[in-house]
Amino acid sequence: MKEKERTVFVCSDSVGETAEMVVLATIRQFNAYQTGIRRYSHVKSEEEISALMEEAARQGSFVAYTLVLPELREMIRLEGIRLQVITVDIMGPVMQAFIDVFNDSPKRKAGLLHQLDDEYYRRVEAIEFTVKCDDGKDMNAMHQADLVLLGVSRTSKTPLSIYLAHKGFKVCNYPIVPEVMPPLDILLKNKAKLVGLTMDAGHLAKIRFERLKAMGLPNGAKYASIERVVHELEFALELYKKLGCTVIDVTESAIEETAGLIMESCFRS
Numbered sequence: 001m002k003e004k005e006r007t008v009f010v011c012s013d014s015v016g017e018t019a020e021m022v023v024l025a026t027i028r029q030f031n032a033y034q035t036g037i038r039r040y041s042h043v044k045s046e047e048e049i050s051a052l053m054e055e056a057a058r059q060g061s062f063v064a065y066t067l068v069l070p071e072l073r074e075m076i077r078l079e080g081i082r083l084q085v086i087t088v089d090i091m092g093p094v095m096q097a098f099i100d101v102f103n104d105s106p107k108r109k110a111g112l113l114h115q116l117d118d119e120y121y122r123r124v125e126a127i128e129f130t131v132k133c134d135d136g137k138d139m140n141a142m143h144q145a146d147l148v149l150l151g152v153s154r155t156s157k158t159p160l161s162i163y164l165a166h167k168g169f170k171v172c173n174y175p176i177v178p179e180v181m182p183p184l185d186i187l188l189k190n191k192a193k194l195v196g197l198t199m200d201a202g203h204l205a206k207i208r209f210e211r212l213k214a215m216g217l218p219n220g221a222k223y224a225s226i227e228r229v230v231h232e233l234e235f236a237l238e239l240y241k242k243l244g245c246t247v248i249d250v251t252e253s254a255i256e257e258t259a260g261l262i263m264e265s266c267f268r269s
Contacts, residue, residue: 006035009056011049011065011076016041019066019090028254043067046075053079062086068095123168130165133172134158139183142172142190147266149173150182150240151197152232153223154207156250156258160197163255164262178235187243194245195262198233203251205229 008027010019016039027035040052049072056063063085067073073092080087098104126146133141135158142148146169151157157173164171174182187194208224222228240247246265250258 007059007061008035008037009052009061009063010037010039011043011052011063012041013043013067013069013072019064022090023064049075049079053083053085056085057083062088064088064090066091123166126168126170127165129170130161134161136174139186142186145170145172145193147171147195147262148190148193149195149197150176152176152236154204154211155197155199156255157197159255160258163259176236176239178232191244194243195266196236196240196245196247198237198247198249200251201226201230201233
């Protein structure tokens, strides 16, 4: 018998990205990758809430929401009780804790996370810089970077760089290949910014094998052989030791987890 499709509803008076990220993180905890997410963004009226809550009830789902206006939060709570739909307030408890502990008052304005302020333009600048400096394209700009990621092929240098750029960090990344000696003089001048990425050899060989298959290339290529992978990783680790840089193992780690480790290691106050 086919398993009933599961859908989680996400409701927000802004984009809905925060609630969706929380739901995605929860889905990963249950290995429930077939669970879908239906996002309702920019919800402004009680009529919209009633409609989405009715649909959630019909599908036997629950609703995760980020609503800053008290009347909308109360509406979704009451509709949840009426329709027997579980609702999860993502932001409300944190806002209340802020009020209780710091005796402060919220702005009650939706979309502040995405407003066009100085922080937004700083992130845009960081993303543009990071794209320009991807894969060692502009070594001369390294002195302007906040971070420099080093790693052999397929250790997630580029996606990790872009993720950190969205957090506002300017990132350069440089590919480590045994046949090409990296510019040690430039790297040593930026020693405090260096982060060396490594990975379990077997895991990396498997990733490279899948990459070859996706590109329609021969499976027996040297690039994905365990001998080649071990050689590259050993070369990289020796280089990291010589540079004295932070080393992070990215085996089985999500981009968000690795980024958290990097920020904790490199920007610890």
